[in-house]
Amino acid sequence: MCACAGSGARAGPRGRGCEERHMTERQTTTPVPSPEVSPTAPPLLSAQGLHVTYPGRNGGPPARAVDGVELDVRAGEIVALVGESGCGKTTLARALLGLVRPTGGSVSFGGEPLEYSARALKAYRRRVQLILQDPTGSLNPRHTVYDAVAEGLRIHGHRGDEREAVAAALSRAGLRPPERLFLRYPHELSGGQRQRVVIAGALVLEPELLVADEPVASLDASVRGEILALLLRLRAALGLSALVVTHDLGLAWNIADRLAVMYLGRIVETGDVEQVLTAPRHPYTQAMMSVLPGAAGAPVVLTGEPPDPSRIPSGCRFHARCQILASGEAERAGVAGACRDEDPGVLEGGDQAQVACHWARATATA
Numbered sequence: 329m330c331a332c333a334g335s336g337a338r339a340g341p342r343g344r345g346c347e348e349r350h351m352t353e354r355q356t357t358t359p360v361p362s363p364e365v366s367p368t369a370p371p372l373l374s375a376q377g378l379h380v381t382y383p384g385r386n387g388g389p390p391a392r393a394v395d396g397v398e399l400d401v402r403a404g405e406i407v408a409l410v411g412e413s414g415c416g417k418t419t420l421a422r423a424l425l426g427l428v429r430p431t432g433g434s435v436s437f438g439g440e441p442l443e444y445s446a447r448a449l450k451a452y453r454r455r456v457q458l459i460l461q462d463p464t465g466s467l468n469p470r471h472t473v474y475d476a477v478a479e480g481l482r483i484h485g486h487r488g489d490e491r492e493a494v495a496a497a498l499s500r501a502g503l504r505p506p507e508r509l510f511l512r513y514p515h516e517l518s519g520g521q522r523q524r525v526v527i528a529g530a531l532v533l534e535p536e537l538l539v540a541d542e543p544v545a546s547l548d549a550s551v552r553g554e555i556l557a558l559l560l561r562l563r564a565a566l567g568l569s570a571l572v573v574t575h576d577l578g579l580a581w582n583i584a585d586r587l588a589v590m591y592l593g594r595i596v597e598t599g600d601v602e603q604v605l606t607a608p609r610h611p612y613t614q615a616m617m618s619v620l621p622g623a624a625g626a627p628v629v630l631t632g633e634p635p636d637p638s639r640i641p642s643g644c645r646f647h648a649r650c651q652i653l654a655s656g657e658a659e660r661a662g663v664a665g666a667c668r669d670e671d672p673g674v675l676e677g678g679d680q681a682q683v684a685c686h687w688a689r690a691t692a693t694a
Contacts, residue, residue: 379432461542599681
C-alpha cells in the first residue's frame with residue numbers, strides 16, 4: 329500500500345492528497361486530470377452472469393471460484409476489484425482476459441461477445457493487455473529490455489518501425505531516454521524500472537484496456553506512488569480503461585473511479601469509490617475499512633476463514649463471519665432469518681451503487 333494510503337489523508341477526488349505527497353517522485357507539478365466517463369455509454373468490457381467452476385477434490389462438489397458476476401468497465405474508466413486472497417478476483421480477471429473459459433455466462437468487449445478461437449483470442453489480447461504483480465517473474469532474464477517490449481509486436485506481426493514503437497512505449501512508461509535501456513537486462517534495473525518495462529510491453533500494442541493484477545504489490549512504498557501516478561497519466565493521455573485487481577483498499581482509494589468488492593466468488597458491493605469507501609454498506613466492506621490506519625472506531629476482526637468455494641453456505645455467503653449478524657443487529661432489523669436462508673442475489677452490472685446484504689437494504693429503507 330502507498331505510505332499515504334488509508335491514512336485518512338485524501339484531498340479531493342480519488343486521492344489527490346496522496347498524489348501530492350509523491351510529487352517529487354512523479355516529476356509533475358499538476359494533478360492528473362480525469363477524463364469524463366459517460367454514464368450512458370455502453371461498457372467497453374462486460375461480464376454477464378459469469379461463472380467459473382473447477383472440479384472438486386476426490387470427486388467432491390465443484391469449486392465455484394466465480395459464482396455469478398455482472399461487471400462493466402467503460403471507456404476511460406478505472407475500476408478496482410478488491411477482496412481478500414481466495415475470493416476469486418484473479419480467476420475473474422483471467423476469465424475476462426480469455427485465459428480461463430467460463431463455465432457459464434459470457435464476456436463481451438466493445439459490444440461483441442468474446443470468442444475463444446485462437447485467432448479471435450489473439451486479436452482480443454492486442455486490445456486488452458495484462459500487467460502482472462511481479463515484474464521480475466514477468467520478464468525473461470535472458471531478454472534485453474528492447475526484446476521484452478518488442479515481443480508483443482513480433483507475436484502480432486507489427487509492420488511498422490519496431491524500434492520507434494519500442495522507444496515510444498518506454499517513453500510513455502516514464503523510462504527516458506529509452507535508448508539507454510535497450511540493451512539492459514532485468515537484473516540491471518530497479519523494481520520500479522522493471523514494472524515500467526512490463527507496462528511498456530503492454531502499451532506497445534496500443535491496447536484499449538489494461539488489466540492490472542496487484543500492479544504495485546511487490547514494490548517499495550516510495551515507488552508505488554510513482555506507478556499509480558503513471559497509470560493515471562496514461563489514462564488521461566491515451567484514454568485507457570483499466571481493471572485493477574487488488575486486496576489493497578488504499579490503492580483503490582487513490583486510483584479508481586469505481587469499486588467492486590468481491591467475496592467468495594460474488595461481487596457484494598459496488599459503486600463510486602468515494603461513496604463505497606467513505607460510507608461502506610456491506611459488513612464485509614466495513615470490516616476491511618475498519619483495519620486501515622486512521623479508521624474511526626475499533627477494528628472489526630472477522631472470525632474464521634472464507635468458506636470453501638465448493639461448499640458455499642446457504643443464504644448470504646458472508647453470514648457465518650458477519651459481525652452484524654453476530655452482534656444481534658440483523659435480528660433487531662428483522663432480517664436474521666433471511667441472512668441465514670435467503671441468497672441476496674447477484675448485483676447488476678453498471679455504475680449504480682449496489683449492495684448484496686439483507687441488513688443494509690433493510691436499514692436503508694427503514
